Amino acid sequence: MATASSLKPTAEPRDDVAGRLLRWYDAHHRHLPWRVSPAELARGVRPRPYHVWLSEIMLQQTTVEAVKPYFRDFLEKWPDVRALAAAPVEDVMRAWAGLGYYSRARNLKDCANLVAGLPGGFPDTEAGLLALPGIGAYTAAAIAAIAFDRPAAVVDGNVERVTARLFDIRTPLPDAKPEIRARVETLVPARRPGDFAQAMMDLGATICTPKRPRCMLCPLRQDCRALAAGDPEPLPLRLPKAERPQRKGVAYVAVRADGAVLMRTRPDKGLLGGMTEVPSTGWSEGRSGGAGKDGPPFPAAWRRVGAIAHVFTHFSLDLDVHRADVANLSAPAGHRWVPAADIAGEALPTVMKKAIEAAIPGATKKRRPSAD
Numbered sequence: 001m002a003t004a005s006s007l008k009p010t011a012e013p014r015d016d017v018a019g020r021l022l023r024w025y026d027a028h029h030r031h032l033p034w035r036v037s038p039a040e041l042a043r044g045v046r047p048r049p050y051h052v053w054l055s056e057i058m059l060q061q062t063t064v065e066a067v068k069p070y071f072r073d074f075l076e077k078w079p080d081v082r083a084l085a086a087a088p089v090e091d092v093m094r095a096w097a098g099l100g101y102y103s104r105a106r107n108l109k110d111c112a113n114l115v116a117g118l119p120g121g122f123p124d125t126e127a128g129l130l131a132l133p134g135i136g137a138y139t140a141a142a143i144a145a146i147a148f149d150r151p152a153a154v155v156d157g158n159v160e161r162v163t164a165r166l167f168d169i170r171t172p173l174p175d176a177k178p179e180i181r182a183r184v185e186t187l188v189p190a191r192r193p194g195d196f197a198q199a200m201m202d203l204g205a206t207i208c209t210p211k212r213p214r215c216m217l218c219p220l221r222q223d224c225r226a227l228a229a230g231d232p233e234p235l236p237l238r239l240p241k242a243e244r245p246q247r248k249g250v251a252y253v254a255v256r257a258d259g260a261v262l263m264r265t266r267p268d269k270g271l272l273g274g275m276t277e278v279p280s281t282g283w284s285e286g287r288s289g290g291a292g293k294d295g296p297p298f299p300a301a302w303r304r305v306g307a308i309a310h311v312f313t314h315f316s317l318d319l320d321v322h323r324a325d326v327a328n329l330s331a332p333a334g335h336r337w338v339p340a341a342d343i344a345g346e347a348l349p350t351v352m353k354k355a356i357e358a359a360i361p362g363a364t365k366k367r368r369p370s371a372d
């Protein structure tokens with residue numbers, strides 16, 4: 001539990017906050033596969049913009065641990081941006097399957113195609129990076145700082161938390177964002193801004209954690225206004241979130257005698273664009289499946305074999321899963337039979353893996369990149 005003890009910040013937290021933080025980072029930074037450590041930087045190793053960009057796109061909305069095996073798998077398949085640009089988009093979508101937010105994979109591919117054609121490779125400024133597909137303000141700042149050591153204010157969730165506590169910002173998020181950004185800008189040092197950005201992230205991930213921050217180990221405890229005020233843990237405050245709507249539907253897993261499963265590809269645009277799915281009803285509030293265009297792909301002895309739940313950013317989904325074992329039918333228009341051995345190699349989003357697993361346990365589990 002944080003204790004204020006007798007610490008009292010006597011000046012603006014900017015006074016040598018960066019220096020204290022960088023000294024802590026030199027000794028306690030996380031070892032991440034895409035990171036160039038302070039010791040390596042000192043030896044002249046430079047971060048590869050391709051690695052920084054790939055990791056930052058993968059890390060949007062996902063944890064470091066989830067990203068590690070995907071990052072390694074991508075580098076093995078496509079060691080540089082030209083290799084990624086030359087890859088068929090379907091292969092990239094397959095390799096991305098399971099990371100979620102599939103529009104990011106499409107943007108990743110579009111971005112690689114564009115950068116592979118630029119004589120200098122990735123632009124080295126925030127403005128230049130912002131012009132690329134799939135790169136927003138946060139990612140542009142992160143790549144500019146980490147890959148090119150530009151003095152950019154990099155503000156992710158970890159940095160928001162550290163900064164709100166450091167300056168005891170009581171305005172709830174998201175309204176506090178401009179104030180937090182302005183405060184971070186005052187902290188960014190002219191020397192080692194890339195390491196500073198990563199140090200703020202590491203401090204938030206390992207010491208200034210959402211619950212039970214370990215203030216006694218924190219290099220910024222003497223600067224921290226929320227600690228001095230006695231109770232940093234509730235910061236940053238947040239406005240209550242709107243409740244997620246609940247949607248329902250039915251997924252249909254048709255299994256042929258040889259084990260092949262009926263699948264189709266979702267339209268390129270929209271939710272899970274371009275990914276593979278088993279046929280399903282629409283996903284509507286209150287819907288529980290039905291006949292007609294929202295019913296099963298063909299008449300058969302469908303039986304309910306389970307139900308799955310999945311949470312998307314803007315809604316929660318409950319899917320009933322129905323299975324039918326069928327003879328050697330041809331696939332209806334827009335569908336295809338995927339042999340059992342190829343199911344795991346399809347670009348299946350997590351929600352579809354769950355649905356197929358509910359009907360055919362183990363069917364999707366063969367090719368996930370290993371964790372090491």
Ligand code: SF4
Pocket residue numbers: 002162165166207208209213214215218219220221224225226227232
């Ligand atoms: S920055 Fe976070 S961990 Fe450090 S003293 Fe403040 S609340 Fe504690």
